Amino acid sequence: MQKILKDKIIEVCNHKIAVKGENVGVSFYAFFKNKNDNPELLMEAATWWIKTNRLNHFEKAIKIKSLVENL
Incomplete structure (x- = not known):
């Protein structure tokens, strides 16, 4: 996984967890x-x-x- 994607996933997850708590769900579209400005990364x-x-x-x-941090 590219570092830019890994960093973005962790950033978004941290934000969503901080705002909505540990039970918040996400999809890869988040x-x-x-x-669709970066179709390769998507x-x-x-x-x-x-x-x-x-x-x-x-x-x-x-x-x-957790999955991304353990890559």
């Missing part, structure tokens, strides 16, 4: 703007989320953060 996130880890559409932010 790490991107509503515009596909990397989708592949990691769906094919590599076989995660559900929404997962706990704390789980995602």
Whole structure:
């Protein structure tokens, strides 16, 4: 996983956890703007989320953060 994506996932998860608590869920779309301005990075996130880890559409932010930190 590219460092830019890893950093963004951790940043977003930290923010969501701080605002909504440890039970907050996220999808891989949470790490991107509503515009598809970086399709390669979006596909990397989708592949990691769906094919590599076989995660559900929404997962706990704390789980995602832990998975990314342990890469």
